[in-house]
Amino acid sequence: MISKVRTHPSQNEALLFERSSPGKKAYQLPDLDVPPVDPSDALGAGNVRAEIPDFPEVSEVEAIRHFTRLSTWNYAIDHGMYPLGSCTMKYNPRVNELVARTEGLAWAHPYQPQALAQGCMEIMARLERTLAEISGMDAVTLQPAAGAHGELTGILLIRALLEKRGDPRKKILVPDSAHGTNPATAAIAGYAVENIRSNGAGLLDVGALERSVTADVAALMVTNPNTLGVFEENIARAAEILHAKGALLYMDGANMNALVGIARPGDFGVDALHLNLHKTFSTPHGGGGPGAGPVAVKKALEPFLPVPRLKRSGKQWAWDYKRKRSIGRVRAFYGSFGVLVRALAYILAHGGPGLRNATVDAVLNANYIRKRLEPYYDLPYPSPSMHEVVFSDARQEPNGVRTGDIAKRLIDYGFHPYTVSFPMIVHGALMIEPTETEGTAELDAFIDAMISIAKEVETDPHFVKGAPYTTRTSRVDEVAAARKPVLRWKPR
């Protein structure tokens, strides 16, 4: 029945602190070529610490075994597909890892003389230009360290423009289908959040928008395609409505994998957007980051971009700090440069035609899954899917099985779960995004697994609810973890 995986012993491994033995070491430092100093003399006696209590002491082989054993307990893209919606878990090209480690780039200090940092600056300038072309916008900042950081930057830019016009306004409109970072960002930017309900097709309700856009509204934050994977057909109209009232349109670019080479946000009325380099542009998720969240803007917002900006100075690049209207910095230094290198490498590898092909494949793969799973899972909205498809657990719920259970059973079939229970406008959502990385073998294996689980729900729902069965741990007690938080190891 389950053909993609078979169980295999995985090594147990204690915590580093439990493996430690006094005096064991894994490091080597060269001998000092200068006279030693007494820390008490150099720092003041009261400033010198006693030893670090219970800090690890292991040998090199113990260290490598520790982390290798831990790694074998993870699922990863290198194992197989992640059907996570809006995460765009595509292949992380290894050449990206190699080029990011090029010595002259990896060891560049952000404050080294600009004449000796031209390579880094050229890379950043090229990436800015490329992302502007892809998004159809006029200027790009590479400073933000993640999507949410980019969202905050974008909203601060909008605030700055409105302030210059005399009134920053009070509210930001956020669709009820939005990712949680959108309202969280608006709050940090000092705005009140007003939710806009989606219409019956799960799309932006133009009538509701018209009623909601008052002189108090600074912007609408929209994701396009939306979190159902559907293109917002009225987005240009939404932009008109907003602009007519002096408000702006911010786009969350998390779903750009459906648009690259096909449609450009700048062409359908977007004033500012962020991109997720760790989604659309293949930089690795690394278990939760680093990412990068560049922000692309129309000309009107360009003066407010974070400082410094790259500018051409004769035949060289230079950092321009004289930006009177800038919102300031959103972080130290210039951006997550190592992540930017990886994204540029991906773009160079694909080129213009390749990037477009990737989009086509991503949308094709999602639609293939949709067509083949439609007979088994409820499709709450009939609108055409782009790079992701959202089902609901409506057909499984009568048997007492919910989307979370199906997801856990999928693990036994050798896959990471899809996105569970999001967006919230779908009751019991299953959000699936294959990306262009997956070929038919992996897609068919995923589809077969989902069909098999749908059948299991009919014949033995109780069994599905107890999944997963073949993992190192069964379902963990998240309730106990939150009720009595233990957030660090302590000696007995």
Add this chain to the structure above:
Amino acid sequence: MMDVCGVDSAEGLFAHLPEAARLRRPLDLPVGISEYEIVDYFRRRAAENANGYASFLGAGAYNHFRPVLVDAVASRGEFLTSYTPYQAEISQGTLTAIFEFQTMICQLTGMDVANASMYDGSTAVPEAVMMAARLTGKGRALIAKSVHPEYRETLRTYAKNQGMLVEEFGYAPEAGTIDLDDLDRRMDGATAAVVVQSPNFFGIVDQVKAAGEIAHRRGALLILIFTEAVSLGILDPPAEPDIVAGELQSFAISPSYGGPFAGIIATREKYMRQMPGRLVGQTTDSRGNRAFCLTLSTREQHIRRERATSNICTNQALIALMATVFMTVYGKQGLRELAVQNLAKAHYLAARLKPRFSAHFFNEFVVRLEGRSPEQANKLLLKKKIIGGLPLAGFYPELSDCMLLCATEMSRCADMDALSEVLS
């Protein structure tokens, strides 16, 4: 596949898009290139940077030997290409490593709880200040001028939009430590947080205890910042801070032109629920095995949305993992020895020059130049393939005849001798 989807061609997949939204020309980008050409492109860019220079720059990004194991572990596909560990059953590797990371940060800083990382040290500052504002209900922060200037700028950008007042207090002109009288004068009952850095931007071990007393007396929290994680190996963690926020770049990754780095926030147990960012907690599975999972998620954006403690989602997990491997390889003895080597190198160099400030310093110090400007001195040093210290004119106009020098375990005696020859 297209048959299954019911389309004749790729165009059929996009036929439903409004025509006005469609890009009807190819992207104005070159065609894709081969792996060799990609490697060559970046090699040529790297050749346009400094190569083979000795560097005495610090100021928030530090040169340290990185054990080979750091990249060996971080390059494993199971860590590199894995997702955020929301599905605990298939993410125990990442979760266990983060739990160990959180523990080690607590051990180093003397705090009770640490999160799984922030973007970097600079953004950890506003996050810590906003946390203090939530905890105290107050809307003002006092930050030392001796905190990294770009960290202070970042705080200002965030604070402006939170209605948070940010004021600076100065440093003692001879010692280089914080001006306690200035802090005391500016302190009031409406202050949520006093923010100090130690070692501070000038490399100086600062008066954290005294700052804490002033803060606590008036009901504010003390936030301690660090930019040089290696200092944690030798400096006694003060008991006064309520929140520690800092930068782990030294433990994880080479300077990389400024990123990706990894920040950290650590605090007392009683403040735990107001922390931003991800937290990994220990629990059990149904068979009684110890297991780890993300926890206290009701603080976070995906649950609380506009009432979340922060909007942070993706953080710096892989960089934090690299720091975890670094801390493991060096271990209890090694982190101390590493810090002591840094002390020895910097103090050797300082003995040949005249530090501008009199207070104790770790691996960075300020030098005042006579006879030539810092910029002129650096030009001469470049001819010897040495990148000198950071001229301070841009950040501190009152110190425009000074530069900030950093020496680490990587600094060679011969280069330090050559540097001091030019500077003295």
